[in-house]
Amino acid sequence: MSLTFRFLNVGHGSSTIVEFDDGSKKHFGVVDSNAEADSEPRALEVLRTLGATELSFLCLTHPHRDHYSGLYAIGKHFTGKVGQFYSCPMGDLVANTRRRAKLAAHLVKIASRTDGMSERTAAFEFLQIIKWASTQENFWTECAGEENTIGPSGFSQVSIQTVLPLKVSKGEYIGRIERDDPNMFGNLDDNDISLAIRFSYAGVDVVLGGDGTLNNWRSRRNRFERNVGRRIMASVVNLPHHGSQHDSAPEVLENLFTIGGDRYGVTSANGHSHPSQDVIEWLSKQGISPFCTNLMPACGANASKLFAMPGISPELAAILRQTALSGGVIQPCQGDITLRIESAGNFAVVPQHSSFCGYRSSFASLFPAGP
Numbered sequence: 001m002s003l004t005f006r007f008l009n010v011g012h013g014s015s016t017i018v019e020f021d022d023g024s025k026k027h028f029g030v031v032d033s034n035a036e037a038d039s040e041p042r043a044l045e046v047l048r049t050l051g052a053t054e055l056s057f058l059c060l061t062h063p064h065r066d067h068y069s070g071l072y073a074i075g076k077h078f079t080g081k082v083g084q085f086y087s088c089p090m091g092d093l094v095a096n097t098r099r100r101a102k103l104a105a106h107l108v109k110i111a112s113r114t115d116g117m118s119e120r121t122a123a124f125e126f127l128q129i130i131k132w133a134s135t136q137e138n139f140w141t142e143c144a145g146e147e148n149t150i151g152p153s154g155f156s157q158v159s160i161q162t163v164l165p166l167k168v169s170k171g172e173y174i175g176r177i178e179r180d181d182p183n184m185f186g187n188l189d190d191n192d193i194s195l196a197i198r199f200s201y202a203g204v205d206v207v208l209g210g211d212g213t214l215n216n217w218r219s220r221r222n223r224f225e226r227n228v229g230r231r232i233m234a235s236v237v238n239l240p241h242h243g244s245q246h247d248s249a250p251e252v253l254e255n256l257f258t259i260g261g262d263r264y265g266v267t268s269a270n271g272h273s274h275p276s277q278d279v280i281e282w283l284s285k286q287g288i289s290p291f292c293t294n295l296m297p298a299c300g301a302n303a304s305k306l307f308a309m310p311g312i313s314p315e316l317a318a319i320l321r322q323t324a325l326s327g328g329v330i331q332p333c334q335g336d337i338t339l340r341i342e343s344a345g346n347f348a349v350v351p352q353h354s355s356f357c358g359y360r361s362s363f364a365s366l367f368p369a370g371p
């Protein structure tokens, strides 16, 4: 038996496939998606290669496009074969069908008013997800709470809790749509309703941080953790808000990670805007191994920095420049990052590209032991 997480390289966004192998059957769930319009979501592509024919759950942490684009395509592909749809709190949208119908009309209105293609796509895509999630009874669950247990089928041996947002966080997202506010897209406040989820298996805790905010982590600590006398002690954290300096601040990570032992901080980001180098350096200093899907410009492994070095031959500099800058292509670092936890409690991280990382003290691999 094993529990596996695949943190997919989807640029600036998140998409995680969770797989529980109970020894006779593999059960799958997907948390978030990020995909270009008209292209297949990575999660779907990977699920196909894994032979998934159904999903125990599909989960949307919060209504930002870098977390929901492609989610509808995944749901549609598995129509009738998705056990549960979990989302952040969205008012009483699940229970209130009239409100849902009205919301649909507002989304159509917002989409027709804007000239921006991406806003229009975002509005329609969100509408598709709402409609899809509404098709079955008892299918869509809005989650919130400091320790709110969810139980997707096939995952009974894994303890799963949403740990953010707090019960009191409602968010303004639906309200903005109802006011026909075109700024419904990508408003940073909506990170305040982002789910963060903890999975516990074989004594190992893993947190998917969503776009959890500094404020919410702080309130969780002050209102909840101090009362119950325990905090999250995760060995692996998919860093909140793509490893942003603000939301993955030391006080947040200090509180999320367990003390000692093998610890890993995974960032799902494009490398350009996130993660913050400060965050990666902080992890490194604590002895927590960072794994980034993409390479940040400040990273020591970034080849584009080489051509600025004095003394380098002009021909080599030109080649490097072209390679590094061609089409603005983002340099992948570790690519997809797979974490597998075995039933005995041992776990390992396997990256798609095992690029050398100076922040991970992996120098040893460069110097194989001599005779």
Ligand SMILES: [Zn+2]
Residues within 6 Å of the ligand: 013, 014, 064, 066, 067, 211, 241, 242
């Ligand atoms: Zn995000």
Ligand SMILES: [Zn+2]
Residues within 6 Å of the ligand: 062, 064, 190, 191, 211
């Ligand atoms: Zn967000």
